[in-house]
Amino acid sequence: MASLLEQLPSFSTILSMYASFSAMAMLLRTVFNEMLPKRFQTYISAKFLDIASTCLSADFTFIIEERWQAVHNETFRAAEAYLPTRVGPSTESLLIGSNEPLNPRAPPKQRIPVDCKIVDEFHGMRLEWTLRNSVDSNKYFPREKRYFRLSCKKRDRDRVMQSYLPHIARTAQSILNRRETLNIYTYNQESSVWESAVFKHPATFETLAMEPELKQVIKEDLDTFVARKDFFEGVGRAWKRGYLLYGPPGTGKSSLVAAIANYLRYNIYDLQVQTARSDADLRHILTSTTNRSILLIEDIDCGSKVSHDRTRVQDDHEDTHDEQQNPSRISSNDPGVTLSGLLNFLDGLWSSCGDERIIIFTTNHKDKLDQALLRPGRMDVHIYMGYCTAAAFRKLSATYLGIEHHPCFVTIENLLQSVTVTPAEVAQQLMKSDDPEAVLRSFIHFLGSKRNRETEIGT
């Protein structure tokens, strides 16, 4: 023990060692602060902190923001769909709610609240998820920014990337494919977000009154589109399909959109082009939509500059007139969305953001649209929705009256050859009573009167 004590340095040696160490530290600090350039100092500090945190902490955190490179982040969306299925005993709070007024007994749906921790296990790894919220400091349009923090052990980082996140993507996809309710989104300009409501439209291809061949062609086109992911990738095209539905009011354009959404189980983003303040705003709005969805732009011919840029003088005149009638409409002084802004989105680089998108324009006046919108390749399929034909009438009669044959049909079908009547008008007539006989007789009378009026106008 005595010899051990003798080997220890004396107090004065320790003091002088401390003094030289302090002097050296001060010298290094002075060199660091005064002689090294600021950027170099920052770099060294960051490296030092990095190494220190690597040595001291055993956890790793992934940050998954809601948007990724200006478009909706699919990893975020997958986590949002997946996490409610991982609620467990350690979960402390949940958002629940229902937006199905027609089905009040339906169990409420679950969502993850901000700051709530969800613990998941996967192949022996423990994963902790938390949803966070922050406000983007954009001076003009401050936007809320949501992001997930996913923490795991540092040693599991690669396994999370290689197997856990792909597992979440697969699970989320099958959850979204099975979705029971569809949503329709409208854009709220004030808060700069898409707001959703449950979409429950009864229209299906079965109930649509249109030529059976045309219906078949549309269904096959949709099936081919959905099945050809690899084809689109192979030929270097964005996985998108554009439809232009045109025809008089009441011929079923909106009903066809609903039938397509129900057929594919796609959500609908219903966009009023006038809600976008500028082309940049339009880009933000459109890139905030998600995959497997329909972007619907109805009545494109009424959509201000977008539909007819080239008749600008006339257009501005119309704008002024319109503003007087409808003050909520964006002023003609407003930069607004331009045709080229929309075209850039449709077939420019922006269109390759996101997959499995259907874009549908509807119009009552195809002739008023700028040729640039109609050029081949821009809208892939043009569908004319016309007046009621014999086949369409039979379909409406089966839907509304529950009958497929009746002696009155011959008279009605003859009249339909000379009278222009929309499926909406026919539907209205067929809903008048529960008695098919009385309804058909009244409908014949309606068609007869309409034909007489049309003949009078013609002469």
Ligand SMILES: Nc1ncnc2c1ncn2[C@@H]1O[C@H](COP(=O)(O)OP(=O)(O)OP(=O)(O)O)[C@@H](O)[C@H]1O
């Ligand atoms: N082809 C059709 N098949 C079945 N029902 C139809 C059809 N066309 C119209 N209807 C009926 O008429 C109503 C109005 O039709 P819809 O809104 O789909 O027409 P639209 O062409 O979109 O009209 P608008 O151009 O005014 O928007 C629908 O709710 C539906 O009941």
